[in-house]
Amino acid sequence: MHLPPAPDRLPRPGERAGALDGRYLGPIPDLSTTEWDRGQPWRRRAQRKAWIYAGFFAEEAAAGFAIVDAGHTATGFCYVHDRRTGQLTEDKILIPAGFPRSFAPDWRVEWTLGRGRSTWRIHHDRGAWHLHHHGRNLELSATIEGTTEPLAISAISSAPGRPFHHTCKFAGLAASGSARTRDAVVDLAGRASLDLTLGYPPRETLWNWASLDGTTESGQPIAINLVAHFLDGLENAVWWQGGIVPLPQAVFELDRSAPLEPWRLRTAGGAVDLVFHPEGQRREHLEAGVIASKFVQPFGWFEGTFRSPDGVVHQVRGRGVVEDHRARW
Secondary structure (H helix, E strand, O other): OOOOEOOOEOOOOOOOOOOOOEEEEOOOOEOOOHHHHHHOOHHHHHOOEEEEEEEEEEOOEEEEEEEEEOOOEEEEEEEEEEOOOOEEEEEEEEEEOOOOOOOOOOOOOOEEEEEOOEEEEEEEEOOEEEEEEEOOOEEEEEEEEOOOOOOEEEEEEEEOOEEEEEEEEEEEEEEEEEEEEOOOEEEOOEEEEEEEEEEOOOOEEEEEEEEEEEEEOOOOEEEEEEEEOOHHHOOOEEEEOOEEEEOOOEEEEOOOOOOOOOEEEEEOOOOEEEEEEEEEEEEEEEEEOOEEEEEEEEEEEEEEEEEOOOOOEEEEEEEEEEEEEEEEO
């Protein structure tokens, strides 16, 4: 199955519901939501959500960096798990209405969030993302390499009672940089994935998600993105041999009472069958007025199989993250 090229823009008011639902190759050039928010300006704060997230999969460490514009609030987190010592170091922030009404989320624009000496910043310039964090416990400076139009999958899905939801996933990217904790300097050189999500998700939202970066038994690079209970599984894909292979629905088997036990991840038809082994986790239970988030993101390593479109079954091993998230927003 070949992915069609991304449409020029996100859905506009007045279009037939679901007209652009589907998955596409590459980022969508025009991500403006101005027409939706101008017609009903309360949507901007009450319904529109956007975030940019980067995951780092390095020899020495796992790291995550995120900035979230949730409308009524803005949040950010940055964490590093030093694999040499087992230590997890984290900074996080929550700011009411932390982004102006005029902020237009995009993977090409600068995202900045901060208060006092704690700052999060990510911007895209000349084919790379540059990430910087300064906080109480942690400093991070890193670069994720891409191109002017990096290889990505975009997905658009109808959202009941709301305009639409959309995500764009980039994977298999080279990363460099470092993080400094109070005890050590950690090298982040390795691989990375990046997620830009923008839309109007349901008030009550649940998802399971996984991002893997690794190799097959022959040393071929491979990256996998999987989701369940969200966006109708349209973002499920494998970055393989210079292209993207779309995948069907995924099933996550996990024990929510013991998220550090192994997880099982499979796709319908068996093209992907993985076991995830956590090494640690970042978790948070947030209650902030009209929003709530119960979130666990274990990081660790995967092993399993991928059946490529030519029918060959490949052994896969790699690093990455999984997530179990319930939100009310």
